[in-house]
Amino acid sequence: MKITNIEVFELKIPFSTGVKNKVSSNFLKADALDFCLVKIETDTGIIGWGDAFAFHCRRAVAEAINTMIKPHLIGKNPLDVQQINFELQKKLHLFGRYGITIFAISAVDIALWDIVAKHSNLPLCNFLGSVGEKKLPAYASLWRYEDAEAVQDRCQYAKNLGYKYIKLHEVFTSEVKAARNILGDDIPIMVDTNCPWTKDEARQMLNSWEEYSLYWVEEPINPPEDFESLSNLRADTFIPIAAGENACTSFEFKKMFDAEAVDYAQPSVTKVGGITEFKKINHLADTYGVQVMPHSPYFGPGFLATLHLAQSMPNPGLLERFFIDFEAYLYPKEIFTPQDGFFKTPDTIGLGLDPDKDVIKDFAVKTL
Known part of the structure; x- marks a missing residue:
């Protein structure tokens, strides 16, 4: 089997946050999300789909795939996915072990694993060693509203949906307090702060939040790779610490674990180097006794890959559902809609579904 073509699709799909102040001053600044999909074709007719992290960097990631990765892959055997991942990381290391280059590799890697599983006539989770019958607990990952009333409205709505x-x-603090007041003590609350504070500021904030019994606080320190400060903070607070969405490759997670910086690790399959690298990170986490909580605020092949990876993990943790509603979805909306608080994993071959071609056509971004 040989790779005959790689095609990149850039999309921008409008969404709603469910509240009027849908664009806050400090969070994403968007009313449409970027997608960078990859389609890999083979001489046997098997096609694989993947996607890269692309929020506000879609063009750069697409160019990296087309100009830096595609020339290396045409003619290669897609079943040699782990060797391909290794060679791409080796050849492209000069261009960065973080960010755009690794995002691009992630997309290709996901598509290759889709091909491997389809070639084996198995759902990806079966190929990874799972029967695929685990109930995967979901959590609602709310937008940043910076408004206590909006937080209460969305928290109540998520609770009513079964999250x-x-x-x-x-x-x-006003928004965290509002969430706890409306949810009571029965619903665990996590807070993703997106790296806003120095270590001293973070310590002061987390100390003031201890009364809200948070399940975890996520990435409270800037820069996110300051694992020493994160470890010191973890030692100084009763609130568990989560991090990892900004880390790329298993090497960064090893540094994180060596520093004893986190209670929960959050690798993102569209950022870390794809399924190949995610598996390495999960094995590392098992060795260090750290629980993985996959980072997955996505709506393309990366989300499906996360479901299959979670099925293959003995203890899959909680899975993220970004709490926004799109004008159109690449897959049936039911895929992203947990039932009684749990996600279901597709049970057909490969990732389970191919993206909707009409949605790709209708929301394609014109590029020069």
């Missing part, structure tokens, strides 16, 4: 865990993206 048993809810994550905020807030940095002020």
